[in-house]
Amino acid sequence: MDLSGPLAWAIDALLALLLLWLALRALGSPVPLEGVIFFIGFGLTLAMVWVRLEVPDIALAEAAIGAGLSGALLLAALAGLRKVGGQRDVPGPADPGHPPDALAKDTSGDGRSGSPPAAEVAD
Amino acid sequence: MQTRMPGSRSTLGRRLLPVLLAGLCGGLALTILSLSPPGPSSGLADEVTAALAQTGVTSPVTAVLLDFRGYDTLLEMAVLLLALGGVWSLVAHLPRIDGRPGIMLDRLTRLYLPLMLVVAGYLLWAGGTAPGGAFQSGAVLGAAGVVLTLGGWRLPPRLAGWPLRLVLTAGLVIFIAVGLLPIGFGSLWLDYPRAWAGGLILLIETTASLSIGATLAALFLGGQPRGDP
Amino acid sequence: MTPATLYALTGVGLFAIGLYAFIRHAHLLRKILAFNVMGSGVFLVLIGLARRTPTGLTDPVPQAMVITGIVVAVAATALALSLMLRVVATIGRTELPDDPARRAE
Numbered sequence: 001m002d003l004s005g006p007l008a009w010a011i012d013a014l015l016a017l018l019l020l021w022l023a024l025r026a027l028g029s030p031v032p033l034e035g036v037i038f039f040i041g042f043g044l045t046l047a048m049v050w051v052r053l054e055v056p057d058i059a060l061a062e063a064a065i066g067a068g069l070s071g072a073l074l075l076a077a078l079a080g081l082r083k084v085g086g087q088r089d090v091p092g093p094a095d096p097g098h099p100p101d102a103l104a105k106d107t108s109g110d111g112r113s114g115s116p117p118a119a120e121v122a123d
Numbered sequence: 124m125q126t127r128m129p130g131s132r133s134t135l136g137r138r139l140l141p142v143l144l145a146g147l148c149g150g151l152a153l154t155i156l157s158l159s160p161p162g163p164s165s166g167l168a169d170e171v172t173a174a175l176a177q178t179g180v181t182s183p184v185t186a187v188l189l190d191f192r193g194y195d196t197l198l199e200m201a202v203l204l205l206a207l208g209g210v211w212s213l214v215a216h217l218p219r220i221d222g223r224p225g226i227m228l229d230r231l232t233r234l235y236l237p238l239m240l241v242v243a244g245y246l247l248w249a250g251g252t253a254p255g256g257a258f259q260s261g262a263v264l265g266a267a268g269v270v271l272t273l274g275g276w277r278l279p280p281r282l283a284g285w286p287l288r289l290v291l292t293a294g295l296v297i298f299i300a301v302g303l304l305p306i307g308f309g310s311l312w313l314d315y316p317r318a319w320a321g322g323l324i325l326l327i328e329t330t331a332s333l334s335i336g337a338t339l340a341a342l343f344l345g346g347q348p349r350g351d352p
Numbered sequence: 353m354t355p356a357t358l359y360a361l362t363g364v365g366l367f368a369i370g371l372y373a374f375i376r377h378a379h380l381l382r383k384i385l386a387f388n389v390m391g392s393g394v395f396l397v398l399i400g401l402a403r404r405t406p407t408g409l410t411d412p413v414p415q416a417m418v419i420t421g422i423v424v425a426v427a428a429t430a431l432a433l434s435l436m437l438r439v440v441a442t443i444g445r446t447e448l449p450d451d452p453a454r455r456a457e
Binding site for chain 3: 152
């Protein structure tokens with residue numbers, strides 16, 4: 001793969017700018033769901049950059065773990081946030097498949113699920 | 124009292140932060156630009172290429188990951204298990220499934236899962252000579268576990284106790300065992316005998332990819348699968 | 353400037369953006385996103401500099417380090433998300449109470 005020449009330069013410049021823009025949108029958006037989605041796009045673009053830099057092992061790992069698994073973890077955490085009831089800052093899309101319900105609503109009566117009554121920090 | 128008056132201190136901090144970061148950014152950029160033409164030394168690439176024949180694999184990245192810097196990979200697998208231990212200790216057991224997946228998810232899961240297993244197997248086998256290896260293969264296996272979880276499947280309670288823990292720790296245990304083996308023959312820790320190096324690396328990679336896949340899927344699941352009541 | 357240097361500079365930019373967002377925002381999930389972006393920036397710098405070989409063969413040792421780094425980052429992210437969910441379940445808000453960035457939101 002030729003890493004020189006004006007066309008290659010154009011592609012590289014475009015990818016670099018895309019990376020920076022996606023990162024800015026991911027971190028700057030007030031809605032966490034939007035941030036996570038832009039982050040997944042950022043991860044996939046980063047995988048393209050690894051291909052451009054001729055390191056295919058990293059491209060495979062980034063696409064699968066960095067974009068795919070990280071994105072799945074973040075989306076599951078967002079769903080968990082909605083269920084646990086943090087600030088109402090997530091507009092509710094439909095549940096992504098069957099999100100694992102991580103906390104609190106445990107039916108087995110396992111003592112560990114009951115966190116101590118919300119220790120309100122005296123403001 | 125936690126209320127912070129919007130006084131001069133916090134406003135100054137808020138204004139100073141971008142300036143400091145711009146300075147940091149500029150300094151790092153200057154460092155990189157001053158390094159930029161290809162230097163006379165090629166890092167460790169030449170040493171790796173020269174020693175590649177001793178490792179039994181031809182992919183330099185796999186050789187570095189599993190042979191030259193094998194200890195780092197061993198510790199990395201321990202870090203994965205530690206993270207899983209942390210997640211399991213923070214979260215209670217998962218409740219039972221209470222929904223059915225839609226037909227699209229169901230059909231696609233049945234279609235993709237065998238393909239993912241085949242791809243994971245290929246990546247594992249090809250890791251010795253082409254891009255691939257234990258981590259990539261383990262990542263695809265983990266993704267297969269995520270797809271199963273989203274489709275509503277849960278591990279049968281019979282398998283959620285010792286068998287699950289066996290699969291999770293097998294990669295690390297085998298790696299440590301293979302590492303200790305040369306000590307018994309009078310050599311150093313993790314010093315694979317040259318004739319067996321390729322086979323040992325494949326053995327380590329196979330168990331490692333299964334463990335990594337199980338650990339990543341368990342990290343997504345978020346809680347201990349329900350064992351036998 | 354070679355393309356690899358361009359990507360290394362992009363990595364520096366990502367690190368700075370991530371660090372700013374990490375300090376500036378109080379929402380825990382956004383901090384986790386920022387930390388991941390910082391990590392990706394560091395990886396870009398590592399590989400951008402690994403291509404500086406006269407033979408054109410990329411140095412494999414930084415490649416192995418970045419693969420390790422990606423896996424460790426996802427493990428840390430998973431643990432951090434679990435911690436975040438536990439914190440939210442305990443105090444009911446997605447921001448730590450003594451975070452100075454909180455008033456700025």
